[in-house]
Amino acid sequence: VQYVLKLESSPQSTCWPGQTLYLMTSGFxxxxxxxxVLxxxxxxxxxxxxxxxxxA
Structure with missing residues (x-):
């Protein structure tokens, strides 16, 4: 059974779009x-x- 993780990165300013990364693992x-680790x-x-x- 494979698992997919969805990672989302949201910038602190609205000048940049967010990013999404999908990771597929081979097992639980x-x-x-x-x-x-993340x-x-x-x-x-x-x-x-x-x-x-x-x-500061």
Whole structure:
């Protein structure tokens, strides 16, 4: 059974259109790995942005 993940990126300004990316995985365990990695990337990105805003 294959799984499809839909990733959407929305810019902070309205000048740029949003983007959509579809990922197809070969099974549920691979889907879980992708989700875990993507969640970690988003969390680290948020942390870096908050630190930059605090330093400004």
């Amino acid at each position: 365990s691979e889907k879980q790995r992708w989700v875990a 969640e970690a990337i988003v969390a680290s990105s948020r942390g870096a942005r908050e630190k930059a805003e605090a330093d």
